[in-house]
Amino acid sequence: MPLSTQSQTGGDNYVLVASLDNVRNLSNILKAITFKDHAIFNATPNGLKVTVEDSKCLQANAFIQVNLPGVYHQRGLMATALRMCYNGYGYPLTLFLEEGGVVTVCKINTQEPEEPIDFEFCSTNVTNKVILQSESLKEAFSELDMTSEVLQITMSPSQPYFRLSTFGNSGNAHYDYPKDSDMMELFQCTKTQTNRYKMSLLKPSTKALALSCKVSVRTDSRGFLSLQYLVRNDDGQICFVEYYCCPDEEVEEE
Amino acid sequence: MDCVVTGGNVKVLAKAIHSLSRIGDELYLEPQEDGLALRSVNSSRSAYACFLFSPLFFSRYCVYTIPLGHAFRCKMAIKCVQAVFRSLSSLEKTVEKCHIELDGEKSRLTFTLHCKHGLLKTHNLSFQDSESLQAVFDKESCANMLRAQPRLLVDTVLHFPPSLEEVSVSVSGERVWFRNHVDDEAEQSKAMLTELCLSSDEFDHFAVGAQTSITFCLKELRGLLVFAESTGLPVSVYFDEPGSPVVLSVTDSVLEVNFVLATLSDDSNLCNHNNNTKRARSPPPPDDFMTDDIDSYLIAMETSELAGPSDALAPRCPSSNHTLTTQPSVDIHRRRLERGEEEEEEEDTEDTERPPNKKVSFVVKGLAVTYTTVGINVTLTPLPLSLYSCSVPLSLFRVSLSL
Numbered sequence: 117m118p119l120s121t122q123s124q125t126g127g128d129n130y131v132l133v134a135s136l137d138n139v140r141n142l143s144n145i146l147k148a149i150t151f152k153d154h155a156i157f158n159a160t161p162n163g164l165k166v167t168v169e170d171s172k173c174l175q176a177n178a179f180i181q182v183n184l185p186g187v188y189h190q191r192g193l194m195a196t197a198l199r200m201c202y203n204g205y206g207y208p209l210t211l212f213l214e215e216g217g218v219v220t221v222c223k224i225n226t227q228e229p230e231e232p233i234d235f236e237f238c239s240t241n242v243t244n245k246v247i248l249q250s251e252s253l254k255e256a257f258s259e260l261d262m263t264s265e266v267l268q269i270t271m272s273p274s275q276p277y278f279r280l281s282t283f284g285n286s287g288n289a290h291y292d293y294p295k296d297s298d299m300m301e302l303f304q305c306t307k308t309q310t311n312r313y314k315m316s317l318l319k320p321s322t323k324a325l326a327l328s329c330k331v332s333v334r335t336d337s338r339g340f341l342s343l344q345y346l347v348r349n350d351d352g353q354i355c356f357v358e359y360y361c362c363p364d365e366e367v368e369e370e
Numbered sequence: 371m372d373c374v375v376t377g378g379n380v381k382v383l384a385k386a387i388h389s390l391s392r393i394g395d396e397l398y399l400e401p402q403e404d405g406l407a408l409r410s411v412n413s414s415r416s417a418y419a420c421f422l423f424s425p426l427f428f429s430r431y432c433v434y435t436i437p438l439g440h441a442f443r444c445k446m447a448i449k450c451v452q453a454v455f456r457s458l459s460s461l462e463k464t465v466e467k468c469h470i471e472l473d474g475e476k477s478r479l480t481f482t483l484h485c486k487h488g489l490l491k492t493h494n495l496s497f498q499d500s501e502s503l504q505a506v507f508d509k510e511s512c513a514n515m516l517r518a519q520p521r522l523l524v525d526t527v528l529h530f531p532p533s534l535e536e537v538s539v540s541v542s543g544e545r546v547w548f549r550n551h552v553d554d555e556a557e558q559s560k561a562m563l564t565e566l567c568l569s570s571d572e573f574d575h576f577a578v579g580a581q582t583s584i585t586f587c588l589k590e591l592r593g594l595l596v597f598a599e600s601t602g603l604p605v606s607v608y609f610d611e612p613g614s615p616v617v618l619s620v621t622d623s624v625l626e627v628n629f630v631l632a633t634l635s636d637d638s639n640l641c642n643h644n645n646n647t648k649r650a651r652s653p654p655p656p657d658d659f660m661t662d663d664i665d666s667y668l669i670a671m672e673t674s675e676l677a678g679p680s681d682a683l684a685p686r687c688p689s690s691n692h693t694l695t696t697q698p699s700v701d702i703h704r705r706r707l708e709r710g711e712e713e714e715e716e717e718d719t720e721d722t723e724r725p726p727n728k729k730v731s732f733v734v735k736g737l738a739v740t741y742t743t744v745g746i747n748v749t750l751t752p753l754p755l756s757l758y759s760c761s762v763p764l765s766l767f768r769v770s771l772s773l
Contacts, residue, residue: 259457261453287493290490290491
């Protein structure tokens with residue numbers, strides 16, 4: 117999904133112009149993080165970043181990158197094209213959608229953005245990291261016992277390596293992924309960590325999981341969780357969706 | 371107890387649990403010397419099911435004797451066990467083996483599914499100790515026994531709406547009728563009667579002592595049929611007089627399934643029958659078809675008059691050779707006929723003081739169908755060519771009736 121951004125001053129007075137050949141890819145990515153009504157749109161020279169937050173504990177970001185100059189991407193026959201324009205502070209976000217010669221213009225009122233939370237999640241602080249093929253994780257997430265209030269993630273250099281656990285009405289359940297599984301693309305765990313996260317916060321991430329082909333799961337020394345989903349579109353373009361979640365404060369019972 | 375189920379048997383186990391969930395809310399588990407028994411009973415104690423898996427069903431089967439020597443029994447919510455075996459369709463492809471461990475000391479039942487790609491799913495379920503659940507029945511002593519391929523019974527019950535509570539099964543020397551059971555209190559004008567007749571040669575085994583009619587819960591029968599169909603094993607039906615339970619059995623070398631269902635007792639059964647039909651029991655369809663040279667793909671439409679009141683009359687068509695049961699006079703329900711009348715504006719070909727009843731017959735691909743406008747009575751009679759597998763959607767006929 118080629119996205120080009122241009123900064124222009126004068127003429128149209130647009131601060132941002134972003135074009136997309138096929139808006140479907142953007143809409144799919146946005147659906148993966150639409151668990152709240154409002155999102156923060158951040159336009160950078162590298163691309164568009166859309167942020168959604170929940171109760172100061174969860175943050176989801178979708179990244180739609182800029183395509184490289186000179187690369188031409190064939191537009192599909194029935195694709196809807198998008199041009200997104202923004203005049204700056206106080207102006208609405210204008211969307212021009214074109215399909216089959218028909219243009220729809222949408223003007224969306226913008227609001228004061230809140231400062232997104234900085235989870236202070238940096239690579240140097242990461243204790244455990246695994247990259248899995250989404251397929252196997254999708255199966256586990258679809259079967260998770262929803263009567264469990266928390267999802268417990270255990271990562272360890274020794275057994276059980278990578279474990280998802282639930283504690284529901286019927287009892288507890290564990291999904292174990294061994295480090296030598298062919299679904300495991302990367303396994304870097306330095307110390308044994310077990311953390312619990314509210315199931316209700318992580319539930320929306322299953323949408324991003326459904327779209328993705330690979331997932332990276334990282335925890336840092338504080339137990340903060342970072343889930344990064346690699347989404348490959350039909351036309352081969354890559355986008356990222358990431359979720360940050362802070363651990364459940366409740367004292368762990370054994 | 372410690373046992374392992376491998377390969378395709380995992381799906382059989384999952385289907386058994388699914389089948390039991392149609393009976394009751396709790397699963398009773400009892401590891402025995404002769405196998406693992408999974409049982410369930412409904413809240414009114416009118417339906418009981420037992421799946422007995424012999425040790426050969428498992429790739430490993432160990433039952434540890436408990437001190438004091440009494441059998442270990444437990445029960446748990448069946449929904450919890452069903453959660454272990456989600457997505458039945460992908461079970462075969464993903465699960466390599468299932469390890470079941472019963473830890474009496476910790477009161478834990480553990481299901482460990484070894485799946486492909488090294489994924490391990492462990493479910494630790496809690497359970498309660500339970501009393502013994504055993505139904506007392508002796509199927510060998512039953513006067514009547516039928517055995518059929520599951521496909522036959524599945525196709526038969528397909529004709530009944532999913533909401534139907536009870537089904538009546540009547541047998542005579544050579545035939546079986548399946549009929550939906552309508553409560554006495556049900557409004558006759560809104561009642562729809564569906565009756566299917568199967569001949570004895572459709573069955574693998576047909577032993578009928580005396581003419582009998584029993585009524586039992588269809589939902590529970592369907593629960594067994596779902597399982598039987600997936601395994602392809604024949605279903606045996608043992609029954610006596612109304613009021614005695616009917617036993618439905620599916621067996622093979624490693625598995626024995628018994629569903630014991632209560633049947634309506636005599637009084638209510640007979641009473642219902644009379645009220646529903648409001649006529650003398652119709653004679654069995656004549657075996658004209660045995661001698662006819664039938665082109666089974668012939669579709670004939672015939673309408674005829676019957677003695678009795680009717681508001682509308684369909685036009686006469688040239689009658690075919692494939693006439694069906696002539697229905698004796700029946701009650702008329704004006705509402706239904708009025709609807710038919712609007713769309714059909716045909717003139718009466720005969721003057722009678724009371725317009726005759728309307729009957730429409732079809733022969734389609736070996737199935738004979740009769741519609742009568744008494745709350746629409748449908749009789750599906752398979753012709754002996756055994757093309758019974760052709761099922762004709764009722765909705766199509768409703769449309770054709772209104773034309």
